[in-house]
Amino acid sequence: MTIRAVFLAHTAAPSGAELATLRLASALSADRLAEVALIYTEDGPMVERTRARGIDTHVLRGAFDSRAMTIGSGPLRLLAGALALLRLGWALGAHPATRQADVLVAESTKALVMGAVAARRARIPLVWQVHDRIAADYFGRLPALVVALLGRVMAQGFLANSRATLATLRTGRRPAEVAYPGIELGALPDRGAQRDPAETVVAVLGRLAPWKGQDVLLRAIAATKIRPRRVLLIGGTFFDEEAFRTELDRLAAELALPVTSTGHVDDPRPYLCDADILVHCSVLPEPFGQVVVEGMHAGCAVIASRPGGPEEIVRPGRDGLLVSGGDEPALTAALDSLIGDPELRTRLAAAGRGRAADFDITVTARSVATFLGRIVEHRGAAHV
Incomplete structure (x- = not known):
């Protein structure tokens, strides 16, 4: 029997978790591993992108701002946001897509709170797909504890995007599995050979946010023995982080770096x-x-920061390099070794392409479909 799964996202902004969810939903649908619907609680770019993939897509509108309940919000704003989540959750439980589903998958902490109410009303199990490490260094000590306990109480199963994330969860004896956010291994534009040292192009991809460390990269590049010909900052700002982009522009000018900012693409x-x-x-x-x-x-x-998920991807010296996050001298040294050695770049890049195939989204989709099927079967057996 093909299960019917509804994925719930609290935001329609095109950030990493939402894009990963879209790829997973597409693979589940394309391979007929599950009947999939996505419900967003606000309109935004992801709504049309999801519909363009032919996925059953709904927008549940309500009095909730996705920027509410952010880290550092005051107690009144947190309370108002929580009440809005509970109201939306109750409405979600009566939504036709939810009523027809076998399982509800919450794609964020906010979606978890909504989903707990909705799943109870619809009498279906709730799975929390966790895209963030639930740790004090990101959420703060008390919020991390609260979020972990919410998951433990509300979810009947957990899908974590890495072993590093899974280690931060309180799953008890409930089913849990690592489901890497796979990529779509489609055709790529043609690319040339690795360039000579003075012609090297360095890129960083991702949302422009302080914890992503783009400022660390700029300072590390400024200290390299051979500066690259071009530095690409690929990504935009979300969630009120425009001031950081302004700071990056200022820093690039101050360091006289050849930076090109693409904005969101x-x-x-x-x-x-x-x-x-x-x-x-x-x-x-x-x-x-x-x-x-x-x-x-x-x-x-590739050069990547450790610890965390990148340690599960990169095999140092074989298909990439790892440096400690925030360590500018170490990052400069890694850049020096790659910029100055096109043959090393060529070798790592070739091995990296093979390594990327290990994270094909179709592999992830099959494991997720099997996991969701077990959750639904267990729930059915418990009610016999």
Whole structure:
């Protein structure tokens, strides 16, 4: 029997978790592993992108701002946001797509709260697909504890985007599995050979946010023995982080770096195929690191930050390099070794392309479909 799964997202902004969810839903549908619907609680770019994939897509409108209940919100705003989530959850439980589903999958902490109410009303199990490490260094000590306990109480199963993320959860004896945010291994634009040292192009891909460390990268590049010919900052700002982009522009000018900022792009592949080196430079442990796999698949030589998910992707010296997050001298040294050695770049990039194939979204989709099927079967057996 093909299960019917509804995925719930609290935002329709095109950030990493939402894009990963779209790829997973597409693979589940394309391979007929599950009947899939996506419900967003606001309108936004992801709504049309989801519909364009032929996926059953709904927008549940309500009095909730996706920017509410952010880290650092005051108690009144948190309370108002929580009440809005509970109201939307109750409405979601009566939504036709939810009523027809076998399982509800919450794609964020906010979606978890809504989903708990909705799943109870619809009498279906709730799975929490966790895209963030539930840790004090990201959420703060008390919020991380609260979120972990919410998951433990509300979810009947857990899908984590890495072993690093799974280690931060309180799953008890409930089913849990790692489901890497796979990539779509489609055709890529043609790319040339790795460039000579003075012509090197370095790229960083991802949302422009302080914890992503783009400022660390700029300072590390400024200290390299041979400066690259071009530095690509690929990504836009969401969630009120525009001030950081202004700071990056100022820093690039101050360091006299040849930086090109693309802003948000729907398809970064042409930029990645024009880059020799892709740097992932998060200063906090990354839950997974989709951009690392994307850079490998595009044929870039990759440098990534540890600890966290990138340690599960990159095999140091074999298909990429790892440095400690926030360590500017170490990052400069890694850049020096790659910029100055096109043959090393070529070798790592070739191995990286092979490694990227290990994270094909179709592999993830099959494991997720099997996991959701077990959750539904267990729930059915419990009610016999």
